[in-house]
Each structure stands twice: as structure tokens, then as C-alpha cells.
Amino acid sequence: MKIKFILFMFIATWLSLLVRVFLLSVESNTYYEKLSYNNTIKIEQIAPVRGEIVDINNRPIAINELGFKIQLAPHLGLKKNLHIFESEINMLVKLLPKLDKEKIISDYKKIDSYYNHNFIDIVEFVSYEDIMPVYSILNLRENINIVSSPKRYYPYNEVGAHAIGYVARANKSDVLDDELKKLIGYTGKTGVEKYYNEYLQGLAGKREIKVNANNQEVEELSSEKATEDGKLILNMDIELQKYISTLFENKSGAVIVMGVDGAILSAGSFPEYDLNTFVNGISNDVWDKLSNSLEKPFSNKLIHGLYPPGSVIKTGLGLIYITSPEVGPYWGVNCTASLALGTRVFRCWKKDGHGSVDIKKAVRESCDDFFYKGSLQLGIKKMSDGLIRYGLGRKTGVDLPNEFIGTVPSSEWKRKKYNKPWYIGETVNTSIGQGDFLVTPMQIARYTALMAVGKLPRPHFASVLGDKAIEPEYEDVLSEGELSKLPIIQNAMYEVCNSPGGTAVNYIKSKVKIAGKTGTAQVVGILQDIKNRELEHEMEYYTRSHAWFTSYGPFDNPQYVVLAMVEHGGHGGAATGEIVSNIYNKLLELGYIKASE
Structure with missing residues (x-):
């Protein structure tokens, strides 16, 4: 009787192990394949360019000023990398004296962490005129990333302010409303800028890229353009x-x-x-x-x-x-x-x-x-x-x-x-x-x-x-x-x-x-x-x-x-x-x- 019991337990144990091996190797294959894929393939959203607003005679009253955003590589705030961090910041401020050094450092440290592997925005906007003389220097540095980033500009300043409205940085409640606002960072706050915000901001594009263990891009697998530049024509003269x-x-x-x-x-x-x-x-x-x-x-x-x-x-x-x-x-x-x-x-x-x-x-x-x-x-x-x-x-x-x-x-x-x-x-x-x-x-x-x-x-x-005229x-x-x-x-x-x-x-x-x-x-x-x-x-x-x-x-x-x-x-x-x-x-x-x- 004891021999039968021992034999039964032996067979049951091996059956359990075989079932577990089967689940890990066959049934869980899809799950681990997907996990592996996510570790090597990255989906990157592309922010659309906001549409312009023009008057009845096609004169621009809300446009996008050409400029750039500056990003810094993550983990430079760690003790072992502090010398690199200080060197990059000092170099930036020397090349672009208008930058606020203290603000750059503060903004970077708010975002930087062990868990963040993406480049961090440290300067929201630098005009085309300011960055062009130093663009080639910055672009060669592996810790610095220069990204096209247009800024809203109102050529007539205060004229028609309450009707036109303005865009400003999206806050937490804005982002809860629309995830795209988080990507863009800005949203219409008042006037027609707010009323027609969904149309003006467009739709995000996306890139599917392969990355290595250091989160560096190896290959672009696919790309889908953003829907952008939707022009709004007003009756306003x-x-x-x-x-x-x-x-x-x-x-x-x-x-x-x-x-x-x-x-x-x-x-x-x-x-x-x-x-x-x-x-x-x-x-x-x-x-x-x-x-x-x-x-x-x-x-x-x-x-x-x-x-x-x-x-x-x-x-x-x-x-x-x-x-x-x-x-x-x-x-x-x-x-x-x-x-x-x-x-x-x-x-x-x-x-x-x-x-x-x-x-x-x-x-x-x-x-x-x-x-x-x-x-x-x-x-x-x-x-x-x-x-x-x-x-x-x-x-x-x-x-x-x-x-x-x-x-x-x-x-x-x-x-x-x-x-x-x-x-x-x-x-x-x-x-x-x-x-x-x-x-x-x-x-x-x-x-x-x-x-x-x-x-x-x-x-x-x-x-x-x-392409739709507004009917009375x-x-x-x-x-x-x-x-x-x-x-x-x-x-x-x-x-x-x-x-x-x-x-x-x-x-x-x-x-x-x-x-x-x-x-x-x-x-x-x-x-x-x-x-x-x-x-x-x-x-x-x-x-x-x-x-x-x-x-x-x-x-x-x-x-x-x-x-x-x-x-x-x-x-x-x-x-x-x-x-x-x-x-x-x-x-x-x-x-x-x-x-x-």
C-alpha cells in the first residue's frame, strides 16, 4: 500500500511539473512574445502643428513662430553623472545667454528619475534666429536633442484679444479632458482659440521604432503623419x-x-x-x-x-x-x-x-x-x-x-x-x-x-x-x-x-x-x-x-x-x-x- 502511495505521489508531482512547463513554454508564449516586443519596439507620438487663424481677407491673426525645443538626456542628475550635467548646462548657457540657468536645472530635476528613459524638455522654445548660429554645435552632442517646436504668435498683439483668444500651457484639468493636450503641451484658453481648439490642434501622428537596451533608436519600422495645419478663416476684418x-x-x-x-x-x-x-x-x-x-x-x-x-x-x-x-x-x-x-x-x-x-x-x-x-x-x-x-x-x-x-x-x-x-x-x-x-x-x-x-x-x-463654409x-x-x-x-x-x-x-x-x-x-x-x-x-x-x-x-x-x-x-x-x-x-x-x- 505504501509503495502504491509513493508511486502515485511521484507520478502526480511529475505530471504537475510537465503541465507547468507546458504552460510556460506554449500557453504563455504569446504573453512573453508581446513583453519582449514591447521591450524592443517603441511607439512615439508626433505632435501636430496648430492650425493658423486668418481674417476674412486671409491676413494672419494667429500664427506659429518657427523655433525649437531643447531636450537633455535622462539620468545626468545622478551623482556619477553630475560633472556631465554641469558641463552641458554651462555650455548651453554660454551659447544661448538668454536662457535661465536656474530654471533649466530646476525643470530637469523635477522630471529626472531612474524610471525615466526619455529625453527631458529643459527649454520650451528658442527662436529660429537664436538657435541657427549654434545649431550645428548642439546637434553633435549626444546628450542634447534639438526638436522643432513652433510657438503661437499674435501679430496684432492686443487687437481683437477677447474674440481671438490665446493659447497657453495645458494644465492638469486640460490634460484630463484630452490626452493630446499633454503631448502638445498647449491648448486654447479663451476666444475662438478655445472654442475651435479641437479642430485647430489637429490629430497626433506616430512612429514605430526599434530601440536597443539603452533606449536608443535603431530603426524606424513605420510612420504615420499628424493631421495638422487646419486653417480657420474668420469673418473678422x-x-x-x-x-x-x-x-x-x-x-x-x-x-x-x-x-x-x-x-x-x-x-x-x-x-x-x-x-x-x-x-x-x-x-x-x-x-x-x-x-x-x-x-x-x-x-x-x-x-x-x-x-x-x-x-x-x-x-x-x-x-x-x-x-x-x-x-x-x-x-x-x-x-x-x-x-x-x-x-x-x-x-x-x-x-x-x-x-x-x-x-x-x-x-x-x-x-x-x-x-x-x-x-x-x-x-x-x-x-x-x-x-x-x-x-x-x-x-x-x-x-x-x-x-x-x-x-x-x-x-x-x-x-x-x-x-x-x-x-x-x-x-x-x-x-x-x-x-x-x-x-x-x-x-x-x-x-x-x-x-x-x-x-x-x-x-x-x-x-x-x-473646407466647410459656415452657413447662416x-x-x-x-x-x-x-x-x-x-x-x-x-x-x-x-x-x-x-x-x-x-x-x-x-x-x-x-x-x-x-x-x-x-x-x-x-x-x-x-x-x-x-x-x-x-x-x-x-x-x-x-x-x-x-x-x-x-x-x-x-x-x-x-x-x-x-x-x-x-x-x-x-x-x-x-x-x-x-x-x-x-x-x-x-x-x-x-x-x-x-x-x-
Whole structure:
């Protein structure tokens, strides 16, 4: 019995060994073959070159400056190699005196380790002009690697900064989003650079190479080119943009020049800042100066600036009034310069009142009393619903990142936001674009296009993306009744700029016949017991009203919307009329509008 047991254990042991040998030699062959392959074959990704951005006339506004990246071999930071490390660094700094020696050493030591076998980036960018005289010397050194590395460059510096945007180093959250950003190292941070980042950055290529035990390349097995250089053509005219920047010197605010189809020819948020400052990283001093400025140069006021619209909403609200059964096209008021409501008195801007007022006069002369009394007839729900339908209080869909929505106040909105009741005085305040009413300049530009042609366009900077032209998109938001009454509002807007009593007529010097609406949006309330208002130019700067003027032209053949908003500019027409006039004259000079029009 013992012999049988011993024999059984002997056979079982040998069978187990044979099975294990079989698994190691046959079944695991695929695994070890793959492991061996990975130890000798390396996949190297090729970073694509970012596509350029050009204006409507093919003038470059975001390009790639030719340059090089310098890399250093790994493991030179080890004690036994320190003399080599110091020698290479000293040689580099001697040949390229602009380099920061301490930063190079610090950057290298952060990455260097026993486990890293790849060359380490120590200088992100050296210009073509700087490196060419020493290229042959550096290229012969086995511990130094010179790699082509273009850098983003903005030839017009600060012009159109908020629309164009900039690229900067990709951070951890950027890389989580997209592994390609880790390879490239840079990504679009703002403006169209960010909105169209995926298209502009392209797709990585790859090389399959054989390496030896020292991780040195022996042979290239295959290569796949990167998909790159995707050009983005904008509707923007950079010459017009430069001109508008001069008009806004020492002013804060926003300007938009947009086709009635939504194509944006120019858009500026002021003050601007030099985009090139951000490509390699901004200094703390410059950052503090810009971020602490009361004029908020970092804020893209086109889509992030939230302002009370003031009287510019009277055109759309007027259309809602004259197409509603509660008011109608023939309704009028006798403006006596004030409306008593409970314990409050709501004043018209004109101290002596406007007398008998119909819709055309109300828009032309911006009579507050007409809109106060009309709001009491119509009610806040119909006012709010109509204005939201016209494009306020919602995103325009413009091709810029993180657009703000703004606020068209209503009883429902207040209940949701504050859990408080709505008061009739808030309805009256809303009727002249004050109170909690907040809009962006982009919303008002789009809303003005609706007044001009009866359709609500989607604003867009891009003209051609790759080989695809960007087609106009519209929303049909007006009813048949509103479309039939729209000419009443259009004629009233014409009279604002061209007829006696028009709030803009004394400030418009345009060679193009235009229609428009001024707005003076208060930023501080006026106490009830003050009967004689302080003049805007006598007020402290930051208590002055924001000045709006939104327009379209030519009147008989609407082609462009021109909007200007000057922060703390005071009276809408006085602060913005000359700016808007000069822009139309420039459009005429550049051929966008024909002289006969």
C-alpha cells in the first residue's frame, strides 16, 4: 500500500511539473512574445502643428513662430553623472545667454528619475534666429536633442484679444479632458482659440521604432503623419478691428459690427491686452496689474459683461405693446414727466414731459412714461416672455466659450431665485431696462438684427472651417402680426437718428442712412426726494450711467448691425454717436457698404 502511495505521489508531482512547463513554454508564449516586443519596439507620438487663424481677407491673426525645443538626456542628475550635467548646462548657457540657468536645472530635476528613459524638455522654445548660429554645435552632442517646436504668435498683439483668444500651457484639468493636450503641451484658453481648439490642434501622428537596451533608436519600422495645419478663416476684418480699437482708446466697453445674417465683422471688448503675454506664461506683476484693474481687461464684455440695457429694449418692447390686445398700435399717453404709483414716483427722463405720445414718438424721443403705462396694461409675464423670445435672457449661440445668459426679470424668476413676491413697481422699472434686467452686448446686437430684418440670427466669428463654409442660421421668432407691425418700429428707429427730437440725431455724422436706438442705463438709483437730477458729466465716474447705441444700416437695405456700449459713458447718444458714425463711414471706405446705399 505504501509503495502504491509513493508511486502515485511521484507520478502526480511529475505530471504537475510537465503541465507547468507546458504552460510556460506554449500557453504563455504569446504573453512573453508581446513583453519582449514591447521591450524592443517603441511607439512615439508626433505632435501636430496648430492650425493658423486668418481674417476674412486671409491676413494672419494667429500664427506659429518657427523655433525649437531643447531636450537633455535622462539620468545626468545622478551623482556619477553630475560633472556631465554641469558641463552641458554651462555650455548651453554660454551659447544661448538668454536662457535661465536656474530654471533649466530646476525643470530637469523635477522630471529626472531612474524610471525615466526619455529625453527631458529643459527649454520650451528658442527662436529660429537664436538657435541657427549654434545649431550645428548642439546637434553633435549626444546628450542634447534639438526638436522643432513652433510657438503661437499674435501679430496684432492686443487687437481683437477677447474674440481671438490665446493659447497657453495645458494644465492638469486640460490634460484630463484630452490626452493630446499633454503631448502638445498647449491648448486654447479663451476666444475662438478655445472654442475651435479641437479642430485647430489637429490629430497626433506616430512612429514605430526599434530601440536597443539603452533606449536608443535603431530603426524606424513605420510612420504615420499628424493631421495638422487646419486653417480657420474668420469673418473678422482685422483692419476694421484695428480702427475700432483706436476709437475706444482710454474707454471701457464693447463694440460689435455684425452682418444681419450673424457674421461678425468686428467685435471688441475694451480695454484689451496683449495676447502674446500669455503664450509662455504671464509674470505675477503683470497678472496683478491686469486682474486688479477696475476696467476689467480680462473680462470678455461681449459675452460676459452683464449690463442693464436701459432704453435700447424699448424697440422690442414697443413691438410687443403694439401687437398685444391690451395696448395695440393706436394706444397713446399724455406724458407729464412722472407716474405716481403707491408711495413711489416714476419719472420720465425729460423734466417737462413729452406731452401727447404714440409709439413712434415714444421710441424716437425715448419717452419713459409711455413704457411705464404700457407695462401696467400688459403685465410682466407677457413682457418677459416676449423679450426672451426676441433673444434676451438666453444664449445667442455665438462661437465663443462660456457665454453668459443674463436676466429678463419676471415674477416667476424672482420667486425661483429669491422666493419673494413680485411688485408692480418692478414691472414699471423693467419696462425701461432697469432693475434686475441684465443683458450682454452680443444679445443686444442679435436683438437689433431681429428689429432690422425680422429674423433672429446666430452670431458667428468663423467663416470657413477646413473646407466647410459656415452657413447662416436663423430663428423665426416673430408672429405674422409682429412682422406686419415691425415697419412701425423700424421707422421710429430711423427717426431716432434722422428726425427732430430723435435722441441720436445731434450725434450722428454717418454718411450712411441708419436706424437705431440709444440707451442710458443707470448704475445707481436716484433717490425719490431728488427733483433736479445731477448731470451725467458732473457725477463721479463710476456712478455715471452706461451709454448704449445700437443701430443697423443702410436703413433701406439693412446689411450690418453696429453696436457700441461705453461703460460709465453717460448719455447714450453723446458718448457713442461719434463712434458708431465713424464705424459706418469706415464700412463705406472699406467697400462693405456701397456709396449709393
